[in-house]
Amino acid sequence: MDSSSKVEKVLITGGAGFIGSHISDRLVESGFGVVILDDLSSGNLNNLKCDSSKIKFYQSKITDTSIEEIFAKEKPDYCIHLAAQTSVNHAMGAPLNDADINIIGSVNIFSLCKKYNVKKVIMASTAAVYGEPKYLPVDENHDVTPMSFYGLSKLTMENYVKLFNVPYIIFRFSNVYGPRQKSSHESGVIKIFHDRMIAKEEISIYGDGEQVRDFVYVDDIAQVTLRAIKSEVCNEIVNFSSNTGVTINELFNMMKEIYNYPYLPQYKEKRIGDIKDSILSNKKAKELFGSIECTDLTKGLFLLSKDCDVVQKERK
Ligand SMILES: NC(=O)c1ccc[n+]([C@@H]2O[C@H](COP(=O)([O-])OP(=O)(O)OC[C@H]3O[C@@H](n4cnc5c(N)ncnc54)[C@H](O)[C@@H]3O)[C@@H](O)[C@H]2O)c1
Incomplete structure (x- = not known):
């Protein structure tokens, strides 16, 4: 918060989604004014757990040029741009739609950020x-050679924001997991296992299960985003991850124990285009934004399983 004690306003595109709703919670807790712009195509107002009187919500598409009215009225200090087409498979089948949302929609957002003097844009890559x-x-010095239209549209967004001459932080996230994630999301292997283990349904693992991934808990993403808003750091590309690899077989076994799941996984043929191993370094994030105690996977999985009980009780 600045010294004049004026409440600073953050516009979050995609704020009713999985990651966006957790960031909204953190921002409200920290005293920011929160404005959400979301078309609710995959987001849900029930995701907004914080005091809803502290949030202004606009149901609009980022591709719609009339959203200028929102910028003119709200005059946000910061923008966190999360609204996106997020499916690799969808992008491969419908690259025009992917480019329309992720590239054209982002150009619309960045142009408005520039026109309305937003102090910093934080975008999710x-x-x-x-x-x-x-x-x-x-x-972050690794070559960028996306293997999907989704990766390419995100890289293009990155290149656009750099040319708009608005202070920016580009976060490149690894696989994010936690409460409120939809199991339809491809990156949501943990949520898929979670839902299937609760329902005692069969679980498929593609390939031999020895592929390594790093999973980062959603509230850790919310924390680093809040730090990025508060800090003076700008014009940086920053990975954010747990920096810790786990194989899909290890993940399965950890979750099998937590959920008391009785079956073995069904191994299926490796999917074309699946990356063998992936771990992102978060060294730069720590240097720029200070040490963030990343939630240990066992703890994060436990929190996820507990949240489900709470939700199930609420539904009864
Ligand atoms: N979840 C992950 O593992 C992960 C990893 C890396 C990057 N990301 C990025 O983080 C961001 C948030 O992802 P998420 O997992 O929370 O997904 P999500 O689908 O839960 O959130 C996206 C939100 O954007 C909204 N939206 C989509 N298209 C829109 C449009 N045209 N106009 C307005 N709103 C629109 C949706 O309704 C939803 O609320 C995305 O940019 C995604 O690419 C996510």
């Missing part, structure tokens, strides 16, 4: 911009 890792952990 992805490990998919790197393509097949040449070394691990992948740091």
Whole structure:
């Protein structure tokens, strides 16, 4: 918060989604004014757990030029740009739609940020911009050779924001997990296992299960984003991850124990285009924003399983 004690306002595109709603919670807790712009295509107002009187919500598309009215009225100090087409598979089948939302929509947002003097834009990018890792952990100097239209549209967003001459932070996230994630999301292997283990349904693992991934807990993302808003750091590309690899087989076994799941996984043929191993380095994030105690995977999985009980009780 600045010294004049004026409440600073943050516009979050995609704020009713999985990651956006957790960031909204943190911002409200920290005394920021929060304005959400979301078309609710995959987000949900029920995701907003914080005091809703502290949030202004606009149901709009980022591609719609009339959203200028929101910028003119709200005059946000900061913008966190999360609204996106997030599916690799969808992008491969419908690249025009992916480019429309992720590129055209982002250009609309960045132009308005520039026009309305937003102090800093924080945008969500992805490990998919790197393509097949040449070394691990992948740091920000690694080549960028996306293997999907989704990775390419995110990389293009990155290149646009750099040219808009608005202070920016580009976060490249690894696989994010936690409460409020939809199991339909491809990156949501943990949520898929979670839902299937609760329902005692069969679980498929593609390939031999020895592929390594790093999973980062959603509230850790919310914390680092809050620090990025508060800090003077700008014009940086920063990975954010747990920096810790786990194989899909290890993940399965950890969750099998937590959920008391009785079955073994069904191994299926490796999917074309799946990266073998992926771990992002978060060394730069720590240097820029200070040490963030990343939630240990066992604890994060436990929190996820507990949240489900709470939600189930609420539903009864
Ligand atoms: N979840 C992950 O593992 C992960 C990893 C790397 C990067 N990211 C990025 O983080 C961001 C948030 O992802 P998420 O997992 O919370 O997904 P999500 O689908 O839960 O959130 C996206 C939000 O954007 C909204 N939205 C989509 N298209 C829109 C449009 N045209 N106009 C307005 N709103 C629109 C959706 O309704 C949703 O609320 C995305 O940019 C995604 O690419 C996510």
